[in-house]
Amino acid sequence: MEQVLLGAVSQGLLWAMMTLGVYITYRVLGIADMTAEGSLTMGAAVAAGTISGGGSAYVGVAIAVLAGALAGMMTGLLHTKLRIPALLSGILTMIALYSINLRIMGAANISLLRKITVFAPVQELMGTSKTLSVILLGAVCSILLVTVLYWFFGTEIGSAIRATGTNPHMVRAQGINTDTTIILGLMISNALISFSGSLISQAQNFADLQMGTGAIVIGLASLIIGEVLFGQRHFYTRLLSMALGAITYRIIIALVLKMGMPSDDLKLFTAITVALALSLPRFRELGRTLKKSLRREGAR
Amino acid sequence: MLDIRNVTKIFNAGTVNERKALDNISLSMSDGDFVTVIGGNGAGKSTLLNCIAGVYPVDEGTIMVDNIKLDRLPEYKRAKYLGRVFQDPMMGTAADMGIQENLALAWRRGNRRTLRWGIMDKEKELYRKLLASLDLGLEDRMAAKVGLLSGGQRQALTLLMATLNAPKMLLLDEHTAALDPKTARKVLELSDQFIKKEKLTTMMVTHNMRAALQYGNRLIMMNEGTILLDISGEEKAKLRIDDLLRLFEKAGADEFMNDRMLLSK
Incomplete structure (x- = not known):
């Protein structure tokens, strides 16, 4: 049972980054962004592809983050410059990414068994199991990202993005290009989701072309659980509740599976x-x- | 200050719903002019304002403000020069954000947004003073979400935001139409104070004849996308509602005599 719970927590912490990404689009911008399903897989594909090709795991993660940002930019451009509805723009990028991900991976899945992932040094240094090292690194990344996002959304640019989700008319009347803020929000969101995907693939030792399917729904479930159980008025705790929501979701799933x-x-x-x-x-x-x-x- | 030349705006061009909202309009305003614009539904008052603000691109003609050519600039770039208050109290502010956050967004109008903190402590002092001048008690709840405010309070806040950082022009688009009469008077009074204090060049669209006569130094009446009357100075000061009605009749603007107009007598 303890193992099951630890596994759930470790998974939840990796999906926490994904949930933060979903929060930015769904709650801050007010867009249900389907790109998430493609960018999660892309993060995994890029990281796994880099590592299995002999590259450094850190480089793999870095490229994954950039690739995710590009995917978000694609959706943003389709939506703002070509005026395609947000939902459809996301679906278009998601479908396009399916082919792109297949090209990156070269096969429907890549195994990372006996490869050096970002978790390996932590495991070695602390002398812990893989699960514990995932929890450790996941927790550090989650808290760091929550803090960085909290700072960012307090800046002038971040405030402009928040306002765009609430009232784009007002934002334009205050001299802000809402196309830019929407694209920027989508880029940050998908960079986070791709980052999450790159870590997930390394934690589970494989990348799979299908692993993003339903990711947006899992993200939303985590988001809602986080808001209902931990959601506070303060922005920092609201961001933190996304991570807690992701963990809770994984624990619930683990328990439900355990129950048969x-x-x-x-x-x-x-x-x-x-x-x-x-x-x-x-x-x-x-x-x-x-x-x-x-x-x-x-x-x- | 404002120079509009031969501006035409057609909606749904080439369809059965084609409508000429602005028909070859030309209009100049001097520095410090306060123009009230009246006219019936569909006269083109709001379209004129929205064309200046860049909500709609114009089909023909030029719009200059302080010798800056605006008509090809996107809405967000024109915002640098224009302060705006809308008819819908929900339109001018971000409901999910605090009063001071909204002011901070407006304070930076026309400046490049950076990664500096979105609101500085010394700004808050300024905002507190400005909010106190509204006399609505908002200075004590600066962190409160704007969504919690009443329509009148939101319009007063939007007005304050629109006048921050001295815009070249203030555009008021029936900004009291959605308020109850008492609140509407208060917001109009506030608008007049701001305009006088900052000597703002202002265009105010209104449905209310009394307000159109009471405020401003110049009155424009529109009908079917054209300017029918343009009265200013002494002549406007002496104008009464009855005179106005007679002038409208003479000008052949029957449509103008709609219910809202008569009710607001």
């Missing part, structure tokens, strides 16, 4: 959870109307 749910049903389970969570406000509203009309009945 077949792993084939995982995606269905996640989809239903997200659909329910997203419809919570509507349910609350219905509940309120119901209560009101009942009270009126009673008064009559």
